[in-house]
Amino acid sequence: NKQILLDNRPQGEASASNFKLVESDTPPLKDGEVLVRHHFLSLDPYMRGRMNDAKSYAAPQPLGQVMQGGTVGEVVESRNPKYAVGDKVVGFGGWQEYSVVAADQPGALRKVDTTHVPLSHYLGAVGMPGVTAWYGLVRIIEPKAGQTMVVSAASGAVGSAFGALAKARGCRAVGIAGGPDKCRYVTEELGFDACVDYKQHKDASSLSKAIKDACPDGIDGYFENVGGMVMDAVMLRLNAHSRIALCGMIAGYDGQPVPMSYPQLLLTNRVRLQGFIVSEHMEDWPQALQELGTLVGSGKLRPRESVAQGLASAPEAFLGMLKGRNFGKQLVKVS
Ligand code: NDP
Numbered sequence: 001n002k003q004i005l006l007d008n009r010p011q012g013e014a015s016a017s018n019f020k021l022v023e024s025d026t027p028p029l030k031d032g033e034v035l036v037r038h039h040f041l042s043l044d045p046y047m048r049g050r051m052n053d054a055k056s057y058a059a060p061q062p063l064g065q066v067m068q069g070g071t072v073g074e075v076v077e078s079r080n081p082k083y084a085v086g087d088k089v090v091g092f093g094g095w096q097e098y099s100v101v102a103a104d105q106p107g108a109l110r111k112v113d114t115t116h117v118p119l120s121h122y123l124g125a126v127g128m129p130g131v132t133a134w135y136g137l138v139r140i141i142e143p144k145a146g147q148t149m150v151v152s153a154a155s156g157a158v159g160s161a162f163g164a165l166a167k168a169r170g171c172r173a174v175g176i177a178g179g180p181d182k183c184r185y186v187t188e189e190l191g192f193d194a195c196v197d198y199k200q201h202k203d204a205s206s207l208s209k210a211i212k213d214a215c216p217d218g219i220d221g222y223f224e225n226v227g228g229m230v231m232d233a234v235m236l237r238l239n240a241h242s243r244i245a246l247c248g249m250i251a252g253y254d255g256q257p258v259p260m261s262y263p264q265l266l267l268t269n270r271v272r273l274q275g276f277i278v279s280e281h282m283e284d285w286p287q288a289l290q291e292l293g294t295l296v297g298s299g300k301l302r303p304r305e306s307v308a309q310g311l312a313s314a315p316e317a318f319l320g321m322l323k324g325r326n327f328g329k330q331l332v333k334v335s
């Protein structure tokens with residue numbers, strides 16, 4: 001069983017030398033356990049925060065242990081009557097080829113149906129990132145038909161789902177993304193009404209002019225994935241009583257946190273801003289997954305994936321994602 005461990009913590013930017021590839025045997029199964037062969041690993045921005053030894057909502061990734069993370073795969077051996085060989089499952093198996101799972105533990109493993117939804121999408125649109133978009137939109141932003149919803153990192157795993165969910169509620173959906181290819185995908189494939197390329201702008205004031213053209217009636221709901229200049233520019237276009245779902249601030253993950261330039265606009269516009277962590281809202285997952293599964297099954301949400309080949313490619317793919325080199329949900333196909 002090939003595995004990737006966190007070998008040492010980054011000093012400043014993360015690098016491939018923080019990780020180590022090792023090989024070990026999988027232990028024999030005990031009663032209640034199953035052996036899962038991973039087809040795909042999920043690479044997610046939150047993993048960068050957990051590489052640091054800092055206090056956060058989740059404990060740091062322990063050194064010398066397999067990098068933790070979401071996985072999809074199939075049961076190849078079972079000592080649990082509820083799971084049969086061949087079952088397709090979503091779990092939290094980490095950066096390795098196989099995992100041994102105590103399948104009766106709450107939340108450890110979930111069987112999934114791949115008739116209408118490809119297995120890999122259970123790590124993206126019909127998985128944690130999709131539910132993240134759903135929670136921020138439905139529970140925090142509370143959109144009304146006709147309102148304008150904006151999301152940063154719009155072509156990504158969370159952002160793409162946000163657009164489909166906002167359109168399904170009769171909203172105007174506007175994305176912000178890096179580069180013409182991502183912006184074209186956001187409007188042409190994902191069905192957003194407009195997309196602004198932040199890389200064409202060198203400061204928040206210039207970017208906010210482009211956002212104004214895309215949002216002629218201002219912004220009622222903003223789903224924040226990025227922080228920094230992008231957030232500043234959106235803040236300049238917020239309507240009175242708008243809502244911000246503060247989901248992520250990836251621009252500041254791999255180094256210094258990025259400051260916010262216009263906090264006073266939260267006051268003058270009476271904005272409701274709320275941060276959230278999707279794993280603390282498990283009660284909403286079934287409803288969200290149901291809606292997301294329907295959107296994907298019916299072709300109304302067509303998520304893109306960036307797939308790195310082979311377990312050994314995980315560190316470089318992960319570091320690339322932090323720099324925006326992914327185009328859609330970043331996965332690793334475990335060979
Ligand atoms: P994505 O698939 O969106 O990939 C990350 C994207 O972020 C990149 O493709 C890039 O897109 C963008 N990005 C990276 N660096 C910068 C930068 N410096 N400035 C602007 N954009 C940048 O990732 P996810 O959909 O998985 O995650 C999106 C956000 O959601 C992250 O911030 C993540 O931490 C957060 N999240 C939060 C959760 C919660 O519970 N609160 C749960 C899940 C995710 P581009 O090229 O367009 O810039």
